[in-house]
Amino acid sequence: MKFKASLTHDGVNLLDRRFMPALDKVGRICHVYLTRDHAMFLHNLLNGDGVQCVAQFDKDLLFLDYRISSKNEDRIAFSLDLALLHRALRSALSILQRQGGCDPRDSVGSPLQIQIKLLKKIPAGSQQPTPFLSFETKGHKSAVIHDVPISRPLSRDDVMELQAALDMAQQLPQTLVQVPDLAQLQNLVERLKNVGDLLSVSITQYGDLHLQVSTGLVTMGSEFRRLRVLGDRADAPQGNQNLTAASRTRLAIERGEAQSVQVSMKHLSKSLQCHSAKPDCAYYGIAPQGACLTVIYQFFQPGTRQMDKSISLHCRLPVLEPDYA
Amino acid sequence: MSSSPPEADEAPDLVCRLDSVQGMVDALSSVRWKRNQDALVEISEHGIVLIVEEAGCLQAKVYLKRELFLTYEYSAEGRPRFGLSLGLLVDCLNTFSSPGHAPVIEILYPGPDMQLILKSVDSVDVCIYAEIRTRIADTISWDCDFGPSRNNPLSFTIKTASLKEAIDDLEWPSSTIQILLQPEPSSVVFKGEGHGDLQIEFPYYANSDLLITFQCDRQVSYRYKYKFLRATTSNIAGSVLKDNRGSKLTFGRGGMLKIQHLVSVARPGIHHPHHSDFSGLQQSARIAYIEFYVKPEEDE
Numbered sequence: 285m286k287f288k289a290s291l292t293h294d295g296v297n298l299l300d301r302r303f304m305p306a307l308d309k310v311g312r313i314c315h316v317y318l319t320r321d322h323a324m325f326l327h328n329l330l331n332g333d334g335v336q337c338v339a340q341f342d343k344d345l346l347f348l349d350y351r352i353s354s355k356n357e358d359r360i361a362f363s364l365d366l367a368l369l370h371r372a373l374r375s376a377l378s379i380l381q382r383q384g385g386c387d388p389r390d391s392v393g394s395p396l397q398i399q400i401k402l403l404k405k406i407p408a409g410s411q412q413p414t415p416f417l418s419f420e421t422k423g424h425k426s427a428v429i430h431d432v433p434i435s436r437p438l439s440r441d442d443v444m445e446l447q448a449a450l451d452m453a454q455q456l457p458q459t460l461v462q463v464p465d466l467a468q469l470q471n472l473v474e475r476l477k478n479v480g481d482l483l484s485v486s487i488t489q490y491g492d493l494h495l496q497v498s499t500g501l502v503t504m505g506s507e508f509r510r511l512r513v514l515g516d517r518a519d520a521p522q523g524n525q526n527l528t529a530a531s532r533t534r535l536a537i538e539r540g541e542a543q544s545v546q547v548s549m550k551h552l553s554k555s556l557q558c559h560s561a562k563p564d565c566a567y568y569g570i571a572p573q574g575a576c577l578t579v580i581y582q583f584f585q586p587g588t589r590q591m592d593k594s595i596s597l598h599c600r601l602p603v604l605e606p607d608y609a
Numbered sequence: 610m611s612s613s614p615p616e617a618d619e620a621p622d623l624v625c626r627l628d629s630v631q632g633m634v635d636a637l638s639s640v641r642w643k644r645n646q647d648a649l650v651e652i653s654e655h656g657i658v659l660i661v662e663e664a665g666c667l668q669a670k671v672y673l674k675r676e677l678f679l680t681y682e683y684s685a686e687g688r689p690r691f692g693l694s695l696g697l698l699v700d701c702l703n704t705f706s707s708p709g710h711a712p713v714i715e716i717l718y719p720g721p722d723m724q725l726i727l728k729s730v731d732s733v734d735v736c737i738y739a740e741i742r743t744r745i746a747d748t749i750s751w752d753c754d755f756g757p758s759r760n761n762p763l764s765f766t767i768k769t770a771s772l773k774e775a776i777d778d779l780e781w782p783s784s785t786i787q788i789l790l791q792p793e794p795s796s797v798v799f800k801g802e803g804h805g806d807l808q809i810e811f812p813y814y815a816n817s818d819l820l821i822t823f824q825c826d827r828q829v830s831y832r833y834k835y836k837f838l839r840a841t842t843s844n845i846a847g848s849v850l851k852d853n854r855g856s857k858l859t860f861g862r863g864g865m866l867k868i869q870h871l872v873s874v875a876r877p878g879i880h881h882p883h884h885s886d887f888s889g890l891q892q893s894a895r896i897a898y899i900e901f902y903v904k905p906e907e908d909e
Contacts, residue, residue: 479704501742502741528738
């Protein structure tokens with residue numbers, strides 16, 4: 285089992301400034317899954333509870349000279365502490381800057397010299413070789429090696445299980461609605477957290493997203509209407525605009541044109557932390573049979589409205605119980 | 610008194626619109642001295658009054674007069690009263706305000722199930738709403754009969770920030786705080802005796818920046834429980850301190866202390882360049898009055 289590559293400018297910036305802060309807030313420990321074409325960070329794919337989060341990058345976006353080989357179709361997976369990985373990235377960057385080496389923030393085109401590889405070492409005071417993801421940073425005058433401890437690489441069976449879970453996680457909801465203002469949604473959810481722990485999320489085929497928290501003393505909610513719809517859509521019935529948000533949602537569910545699920549406020553709030561990765565927009569949808577709430581983040585190519593297909597990020601929130609069942 | 614649920618064609622007792630949610634939050638938070646606190650709300654043609662009390666010794670009232678609202682449609686007979694959780698009301702109102710956006714919200718009472726209903730009305734595509742359950746109002750356990758002690762009421766006005774600072778400082782001796790007013794030399798003295806002694810004196814003529822007005826024709830001294838005095842300033846909104854406002858303290862019959870604060874309920878960032886006097890007048894009219902009544906300690 286071998287893995288060795290050099291980090292690209294874009295890759296190191298993308299991870300350091302955007303994805304590491306976001307993914308660390310979703311969960312500190314995650315799986316890193318490397319294949320011939322992709323590098324992925326996966327949260328909670330093998331243990332059922334918690335927010336599942338899949339961040340996938342084309343290998344060419346993050347790496348140069350990408351070399352991977354394993355007996356398991358060149359797939360390697362292990363878990364690590366994202367805070368330690370982020371620290372290694374930051375220290376590598378700072379060494380390059382301090383030593384007057386290439387500044388990855390400014391000098392686009394100059395060779396970056398952060399090489400990463402998988403290796404085993406015997407740490408001081410131990411007899412057992414331990415696996416590490418090693419960062420070797422070469423400045424003009426010195427080279428610094430930063431080893432990030434990782435778990436033992438997953439066995440063939442575990443990798444198969446991880447791949448199966450990943451395939452499952454790619455299933456798309458039949459209707460997705462686009463939330464244009466991510467900051468507004470995040471701000472709202474942060475405040476709704478004070479009201480209750482359970483949140484009903486309803487999505488209609490007319491493009492309405494309705495969030496509601498209800499306790500014995502208060503019902504509080506927010507409805508976003510006329511959002512862009514992807515997938516199955518329908519026209520809102522006449523007179524629908526004169527109803528309250530709750531009545532509108534109930535009617536849409538009765539007509540089979542909406543779905544509603546209950547999720548944990550804590551889970552939704554965690555998934556919203558993905559905004560630190562600065563996605564350009566987000567789509568919300570409910571999986572068939574109300575299996576989960578799916579949030580798909582989209583990234584545009586810089587300076588365009590074209591989707592950047594080399595990055596994908598999505599979350600699946602476990603459903604506590606189907607609402608209005 | 611509590612009104613009955615509205616019939617389908619009957620207008621609710623109150624429908625009003627507000628464009629300064631943050632001001633309302635500031636005003637209500639000022640009387641929220643603990644997390645879970647019940648409040649009584651009374652609606653009238655003049656506005657809304659919210660009353661909070663504790664242990665029959667401390668009472669606070671927030672007066673939100675109708676001029677603070679963009680629209681105020683009152684259709685009830687009598688003065689409907691209901692109880693609700695103050696904390697919940699503040700948390701719900703907070704949900705409406707977001708940085709850089711001052712929403713217009715509609716307040717309606719009663720809803721179909723006697724709820725207090727709040728909803729944002731400034732966008733057709735995004736609506737935030739809250740339905741807060743109300744309960745039948747408790748009777749107020751004491752009616753603060755605040756008659757002036759004599760013909761000349763004893764009172765002084767002090768910068769709210771200075772009052773808060775003095776009360777915060779008195780936490781150290783804590784327990785009981787004595788407030789002494791004397792005409793010669795004109796001054797107010799706060800004295801704490803407990804774990805140690807601390808005395809804070811505000812001379813009237815020496816520093817008019819602190820003590821703005823002073824009315825006293827004889828020496829008086831009353832004692833108050835520290836925790837009640839503290840409640841009168843502990844949650845005062847930052848905007849009050851920033852606006853450099855004053856608080857008026859008046860001593861009524863038997864030493865009953867009334868503390869009045871002014872909280873701005875103006876919409877932030879409104880400028881009317883062509884009608885500056887008028888808008889200034891409008892803005893100054895948009896003040897919520899907060900009153901605290903503190904009973905003195907009985908002499909042993």
